[in-house]
Amino acid sequence: MLFISKRRLRILALVLGIGLLVSLSARAVVQFQLGQEIEHYRTFFKTHKDNIHDIFDPLSIKQIPYETINALYESRKAEGSSRKSTIAWDNYAYVNYVTEPEYLCNTVMQFKRLKELKTKAKLVALISRDLVESENEDKRQTAEKLIAKLSELAPEQVIVKTVDNIVKPEDSSPWKKSLTKLLVFNQTEFDRIIYLDSDAAVYSNMDELFFLPSYVTFAAPLTYWFLSDSDLEEAKAEIRAADKATVKLENIINSVNTRVRKGQQIYNHLPVLPSSLVFHSSNVGKEILDSTSSASPLFRLGSGTRRAKVRFSSNLMVITPKTGTFDSIVQYLLPVASRQKDQYDIDLINNKLYNLKAIIHEQFLLFRKLKSAFTPEVMVLPFREYGLLSSSIKNKMHHELLANELLGYEGGLASSESSWKELVKKSKYIHYSDWPVSKPWLYAKFDQLECHPETNADEEKEMCEVWNSVYRDYWDSRYICQL
Known part of the structure; x- marks a missing residue:
């Protein structure tokens, strides 16, 4: 009996081993075939793109230059x-969400600026x-008075x-209410919305974003601040190799x-x-296969999947x-x-809704x-505009990023503008993010956070001058919140 049991175990192990080998072999074949198919279509779209009018490249996520958006x-x-018809602006909206009085003040400031910039879109405050x-x-009275100021800005637009807040239970972090941001995806009475974080400064009209190609359902800048110099060089080398020469963005x-x-x-x-x-290797086929964790598009990031070097902001x-x-x-x-711990708005948007690797897979x-x-449904917006x-203004390493904001490409129509002042002048929306410097409303006066150059170098002086101008703008604008 003992002999029979051991024999059965050996047979079972052999069967399982054969099954595993067949499974791995089949997967390797699928990966090889997928890799071949991917290379075929990459060549096809590169070679024939001038003559293709009704087929979209599925193997890329596209970056759209500001000049093209405009x-x-x-x-x-x-x-x-030409049709003697006007744009139906009631179908478009800028949207903020607010959970604290300080942010509500900044919403008033943003909407006032947008109104001054002559947008005709709706201005929606959640x-x-x-x-x-x-x-x-x-707190309640402050909110009531600021809401009244909002309505007074433009009764026909605001x-x-x-x-109701979406709050993570047993979470004491500053981001415990950040999931409330996901309510912006429910503003279905509008054809398209531009969501703006309220802890940021608006510098220019952004109506052009409403008119991205109609098939785009989501577009955002990337988290460029996570990139290292080696990441950028690798990206540039990839683009050069693909085109056999330095691509002239212009x-x-x-x-x-x-x-x-x-x-x-x-x-x-x-x-x-x-x-x-x-991706993290040249075996794109394998990584595409590994990026799937469920049939549902809402569960896109599999366990053990390495995060891309950038993601949507x-x-x-x-x-x-x-x-x-x-x-x-x-x-x-x-x-x-x-x-789940450490799962906030940006994590859900990138891990579940718009995971870059999984998007290409799907x-x-x-x-x-x-x-x-x-x-296609997604597109990458230029991050400089x-x-x-705001922390990038004082970061010398980000200077090249600002001058070459389409990642992997060098130059562009604005490549000759090398000064901090000219680079930042193109920015339409600047997010207050300067750790360890806090949000500007947490300081009693501007002097408490003012930038002072560490040397007498002209570059240092210019960086501080530009950075200070962003925060002085906040101080000059917040008078509207006086109650």
């Missing part, structure tokens, strides 16, 4: 003018019910909505903008996000709100996130099934 807006305005119904009388922009003016498809001609910033987002997306967030994401699988019916951190 060209699309100008084209839309010209189209409306304000916490805990704030407007607070048991703290001073919309105030009272919302030529790409001019070519794409010509297509905009002709009403031609631009997606396949846009600069790509270098794969070295998303959630400080500014262009969103096409959809009921289905928000219902899935409520039903599947929030119940899990509320119980795009490719859809393309294989649908071909010409496939359309729409996602600059």
